[in-house]
Amino acid sequence: MRKIYNSPFSSRYSSKEMRYIFSDDYKYQTWRKLWIVLAESQMELGLDVSLEQVEELKKEQFNINYQVVEKYEDIYCHDVIAHIMAYGLQCAKAKPIIHLGATSCFITDNTDIIIIKEGLILIRNQILKIISELSNFAKMYIKTPTLSYTHLKPAQLTTVGKRTTLWIYDLLIDLLEINDILSNLKLLGSKGTTGTQASFLALFDNDHNKVKRLDELITTKLGFKESVEVCGQTYSRKFDTKVMNALCNVAQSSAKFSNDIRFLHHLKEIEEPFKEKQIGSSAMPYKKNPIGSERICGLARFIISNNINFHLNFSSQWLERTLDDSSNRRLCIPQMFLALDTILDLYINIINGLKVNEDIILSNVLREMPYIIMENLIVNGTMDGGDRQELHKNMRDLSNSISNYDNININVKDYIVTNILKNFSLNITYEELSKKIKRPEDYIGRSVEQVEEFLENHVELLLSDAEKMMI
Known part of the structure; x- marks a missing residue:
């Protein structure tokens, strides 16, 4: 195995469950299940297919003779034919009716x-x-x-x-x-x-109802509610x-x-x-x-x-x-x-x-709090009679002015608080403004309520109904 290509999906990635779904065994055992269901349904609808033949097919469903399949595929260059031939070798009595009417x-x-x-x-x-x-x-x-x-x-x-x-x-x-x-x-x-069901119509001697019933039986036996209404070959x-x-x-x-x-x-x-x-x-x-x-x-x-x-x-x-x-x-x-x-x-x-890392998160939040409070100050200033556009411009100018001090060790919090109190007509004291900067929990809006409402009204309901969604 080390000398030939091995897909990462077969070794490094993907779960055993998904790998099994796409395995040769699952695929070709499903092929044989389809042949069994086809023969069984044809028997139930009166075709010359015996219970003994159906039981023989069922007995060998999981015993796939891969080496024989490979030999036939090398000869016929057709994977479905190769599996039909290999299955027929294991089921001598059922061989004549395998794949009857099918493509x-x-x-x-x-x-x-x-x-x-x-x-x-x-x-x-x-x-x-x-x-x-x-x-x-x-x-x-x-x-x-x-x-x-x-x-x-x-x-x-x-x-x-x-x-x-x-x-x-x-x-x-x-x-x-x-x-x-x-x-x-x-x-x-x-x-x-x-897609015309012509071969099945011939099998059932032009009995349209039996052709439709065959389709229904196969669909139901394989765990589906419906088959496609119309199609070509696929x-x-x-x-x-x-x-x-x-x-x-x-x-x-x-x-x-x-x-x-x-x-x-x-x-x-x-x-x-x-x-x-x-x-x-x-x-x-x-x-x-x-x-x-x-x-x-x-x-x-x-x-x-x-x-x-x-x-x-x-x-x-x-x-x-x-x-x-x-x-x-x-x-x-x-x-x-x-x-x-x-x-x-x-x-x-x-x-x-x-x-x-909540300490690091808090540190990053507090570093930005002097800027974070600006939007609420604009809202409060406007409600107190100020011009929203003018307040926004002045706060923007204040914020941009700090970039001029990038290489100087200034206290951004004190600089912003001092300039806000000095240049803005806001009904707030230095102590109150400084306290706001230290309370980030006051600036999360409806975050808590939104999470609670979303989880309760949508997610928890979905998870509680998860079993009902299982097919």
């Missing part, structure tokens, strides 16, 4: 839908877990004032908990999209070679774009979170987990790098750039289908899910181990 896409496309469904459920459950952990984190730091940033410059105060709700909100949007896809997921069903690749856009959106939300953590890590306000014996740099022993967040960003870029493949696949399909999407999808679908699975595992690990 390759009955196997491959229905399997893809089943795998996508399982992958989406795993992704959804990971998102729910992250939202739960972020909610706990938001509650813990709901009242902790911190600098907010616009244009990456200090702005009004927020709280650590309020900032956390922004990450939750993005994931809620993503979760609703994934839930919508899962709720409306449709199987390809048994639609025949070009289900519409438009569906792939919808699913992958949803995965891409989760990757974007995760990258936004991780970029925020990287910036806060730089400020030493919030740091991602760092193991006891972890090494940040082979050269610089003091380094503690936010490698988890950086990895999320890198994988998110991979997902976002990979997403274009699905738009190209759909737009490039000709008439009832072309095969140029097959090799592309074989690579891109698993990689999208495996990459996002890795991202969400990293997200969970980071949240569970975040280190919040």
Whole structure:
């Protein structure tokens, strides 16, 4: 194994659960399940398929003879045919009725839908877990004032908990999209070679009701409520774009979170987990790098750039289908899910181990407080009869004048307070103004209330109903 390429998704990244969903075993066992369901449904509808044949197929579903498959694929250059032949060697009695009336896409496309469904459920459950952990984190730091940033410059105060709700909100949007896809997921069903069900109509001697019933039975037996209403040979690749856009959106939300953590890590306000014996740099022993967040960003870029493949696949399909999407999808679908699975595992690990340095946060807040109070002073001055525009201009001039003293050791707090009292007609004393600068908790607006209302009215309700969302 060391002498051939090994995908990072098979070793370094992704969970065992997601790797199994996209494993050969799960894929080809699902192929055999489809052949079993097809034969069983045909038997129930009166075709010459025996219970003995169906039971033989079931007996060998999980016993895939891969070496035989490889031999046949080398001969026939067709993976579905190779598996039919290999399955037939194990099921001598059932061999004549395997794949009866079906086309390759009955196997491959229905399997893809089943795998996508399982992958989406795993992704959804990971998102729910992250939202739960972020909610706990938001509650813990709901009242902790911190600098907010616009244009990456200090702005009004927020709280650590309020900032956390922004990450939750993005994931809620993503979760609703994934839930919508899962709720409306449709199987390809048994639609025949070009979507007309002609082969099945011939099998059932032009009995349209039995053809429709076959489609319904297969759909129900495989755990779906509906199959697609119309199609060519495949289900519409438009569906792939919808699913992958949803995965891409989760990757974007995760990258936004991780970029925020990287910036806060730089400020030493919030740091991602760092193991006891972890090494940040082979050269610089003091380094503690936010490698988890950086990895999320890198994988998110991979997902976002990979997403274009699905738009190209759909737009490039000709008439009832072309095969140029097959090799592309074989690579891109698993990689999208495996990459996002890795991202969400990293997200969970980071949240569970975040280190919040409240002393550093407070120090950074207090350094900016002389500026932070200016907006409220403008509001108060205006309510006392002043001109809002004039007050804003004078506060702006005062703030800008401090840049002239960058190389001089001045006390910014005293400079601002003294000049405000000297040049502004505000009904406030030096002591009162100095006290305001020392009370950042008075400048967080409705941060606490917003967090409480958001968590109670939206997040906690969602988490309490999580079990109902399970399919």
